Amino acid sequence: MERAAVDLVLRDGIHLATIEAICEEAEVSSRTFFNYFDSKEDAILGLSDIKVTDEIVLAHARSARDHDVVTSSVGLIVELISPSLQNTSLHQSRTEILRRYPELFARKVARLTRITDELLDAVRKLMSHDPRFSDSAGAASLLAEPILSLCTASVRISAKEWIAAGSDAPIDEITIRAVALARQVVEKLR
Amino acid sequence: MERAAVDLVLRDGIHLATIEAICEEAEVSSRTFFNYFDSKEDAILGLSDIKVTDEIVLAHARSARDHDVVTSSVGLIVELISPSLQNTSLHQSRTEILRRYPELFARKVARLTRITDELLDAVRKLMSHDPRFSDSAGAASLLAEPILSLCTASVRISAKEWIAAGSDAPIDEITIRAVALARQVVEKLR
DNA sequence: TACATAATTGCACAATGTGCATAATTAATC
DNA sequence: GATTAATTATGCACATTGTGCAATTATGTA
Numbered sequence: 001m002e003r004a005a006v007d008l009v010l011r012d013g014i015h016l017a018t019i020e021a022i023c024e025e026a027e028v029s030s031r032t033f034f035n036y037f038d039s040k041e042d043a044i045l046g047l048s049d050i051k052v053t054d055e056i057v058l059a060h061a062r063s064a065r066d067h068d069v070v071t072s073s074v075g076l077i078v079e080l081i082s083p084s085l086q087n088t089s090l091h092q093s094r095t096e097i098l099r100r101y102p103e104l105f106a107r108k109v110a111r112l113t114r115i116t117d118e119l120l121d122a123v124r125k126l127m128s129h130d131p132r133f134s135d136s137a138g139a140a141s142l143l144a145e146p147i148l149s150l151c152t153a154s155v156r157i158s159a160k161e162w163i164a165a166g167s168d169a170p171i172d173e174i175t176i177r178a179v180a181l182a183r184q185v186v187e188k189l190r
Numbered sequence: 191m192e193r194a195a196v197d198l199v200l201r202d203g204i205h206l207a208t209i210e211a212i213c214e215e216a217e218v219s220s221r222t223f224f225n226y227f228d229s230k231e232d233a234i235l236g237l238s239d240i241k242v243t244d245e246i247v248l249a250h251a252r253s254a255r256d257h258d259v260v261t262s263s264v265g266l267i268v269e270l271i272s273p274s275l276q277n278t279s280l281h282q283s284r285t286e287i288l289r290r291y292p293e294l295f296a297r298k299v300a301r302l303t304r305i306t307d308e309l310l311d312a313v314r315k316l317m318s319h320d321p322r323f324s325d326s327a328g329a330a331s332l333l334a335e336p337i338l339s340l341c342t343a344s345v346r347i348s349a350k351e352w353i354a355a356g357s358d359a360p361i362d363e364i365t366i367r368a369v370a371l372a373r374q375v376v377e378k379l380r
Numbered sequence: 381t382a383c384a385t386a387a388t389t390g391c392a393c394a395a396t397g398t399g400c401a402t403a404a405t406t407a408a409t410c
Numbered sequence: 411g412a413t414t415a416a417t418t419a420t421g422c423a424c425a426t427t428g429t430g431c432a433a434t435t436a437t438g439t440a
Contacts, residue, residue: 018395029420034397070379132378142347146375149343153336185336186379188322189260189372208426219389224428 001026001033005043006093014101017044045108046094050080052118061129069130070186073123073151074178078159082171085159095163116148123148150185154178191216191223195233196283204291207234235298236284240270242308251319259320260376263313263341264368268349272361275349285353306338313338340375344368 004026008017019040023030037043057076064072084091098104123144127133133140158178162169194216198207209230213220227233247266254262274281288294313334317323323330348368352359 019397020395030397031421032419035419038397040396140378142371143375143378145347146340146343146371147379149339150336150375153339157332157335181332181336182379185333185340186376188330188333189337189376190380209428210426220427221390221429222388225388228428230427 001028001036002043002046002090005040006046006090006097009044009097009101010093014097014104041104044094044097045104046084046090050115052076052080052115052122056080057122057125061126064126064129067129067131069123069126069133069147070151070182071175071179072126072129073148074155074182075175076122076126077119077151077155078171078175078178081155081159085163085167085171085174119148120144123151150182151178154181154185157181191218191226192233192236192280195230196236196280196287199234199287199291200283204234204287204294231294234284234287235294236274236280237298240305242266242270242305242312246270247312247315251316254316254319257319257321259313259316259323259337260341260372261365261369262316262319263338264345264372265365266312266316267309267341267345268361268365268368271345271349275353275357275361275364309338310334313341340372341368344371344375347371 001022005017005022008022008025011017012021019030019033022040022043023033026033033043056079060072060076060079061067064075084094098108124141127140127144127147133143155174155178158174158181161177162171162174191212195207195212198212198215201207202211209220209223212230212233213223216223223233231237246269250262250266250269251257254265274284288298314331317330317334317337323333345364345368348364348371351367352361352364
């Protein structure tokens with residue numbers, strides 16, 4: 001049904017890709033459609049459930065060089081979004097859809113804000129592993145949000161570049177490039 | 191009608207605050223409602239049209255100490271959101287609504303992404319006034335997005351604190367505090 | 381008053397989404 | 411293989427949001 005939804009949007013446009021049409025294409029009833037997706041856009045955008053587990057967070061906290069919170073945060077973010085980067089066929093169609101219909105970003109972002117709190121907790125944990133934040137206890141917690149934003153934006157750009165370059169390079173390249181961008185910002189602004 | 195929408199949501203809950211009920215309260219027809227708002231949430235959230243004019247951008251570029259891009263960007267962002275901070279009665283109700291119904295952030299964010307491109311252009315202009323970015327021409331443009339994210343997040347936190355403290359202090363306090371937060375991040379991460 | 385313009389409304393309609401009862405499919409057990 | 415139990419798909423009625431269009435009402439102006 002996701003395939004049908006995505007294909008129809010690209011073929012007929014978002015307005016003609018009604019639930020009815022999608023269900024006809026997928027050969028299911030419209031009622032069944034809503035048994036699987038909360039909304040039409042869920043199917044179109046493929047809003048999979050990202051989980052931020054303690055294991056993943058800890059793994060990144062330990063593996064980052066010097067326990068740098070930027071490196072570990074970027075690594076974590078890239079790992080979380082990597083499934084949607086690798087699922088090539090569907091994902092490419094979805095990327096094209098977002099390009100054509102920027103309004104749909106809304107839902108996508110909505111889902112992301114749903115996990116923003118989880119990500120913030122994760123960044124705070126990662127900060128606690130970073131020696132530069134080990135002394136300043138509670139006050140530093142306020143910095144988690146700006147740090148997360150900085151890292152997320154860097155990943156966004158880096159992923160864009162990666163996709164534009166043909167998605168050939170290993171995904172780690174996204175991480176490396178994103179960390180470099182974040183560092184540049186810090187260097188320039190200090 | 192905005193007043194009626196906001197009041198009803200707080201009184202009866204989002205589900206019972208239907209268009210029909212809101213229109214009854216506001217004593218207009220539902221058709222009239224949609225002549226003024228594109229959607230129910232528009233009225234509830236009061237998504238006013240933020241305009242990023244060249245004048246405002248230039249004013250901030252010039253007034254910022256040392257033409258620091260963080261200071262000017264934060265100042266710009268605070269100025270853009272200040273109307274919604276000052277319109278006390280309605281805004282307080284809306285803040286409470288967002289607290290109760292975090293899902294509604296979606297639309298709010300959607301509107302913000304609509305002006306993200308404008309904001310990015312603004313930040314690039316502000317960067318061009320910052321001596322630290324004057325040499326590195328095109329490459330630095332990539333940094334606009336992370337910088338904007340950093341500033342936006344800092345403002346978000348600072349505004350939250352400001353509201354929590356009772357919204358008594360002048361709005362400039364938001365700017366000052368946000369700049370301080372952004373600076374802390376940069377200092378810590380370098 | 382008479383006229384032009386703008387604001388409001390009614391009505392028909394399309395589309396999304398939900399609740400609930402029923403049918404069809406599949407798997408499990410004897 | 412037949413029977414039963416679980417899951418999955420469906421049909422139908424309905425509420426809600428939102429739009430297009432034509433008609434009506436209100437408002438200002440000469």
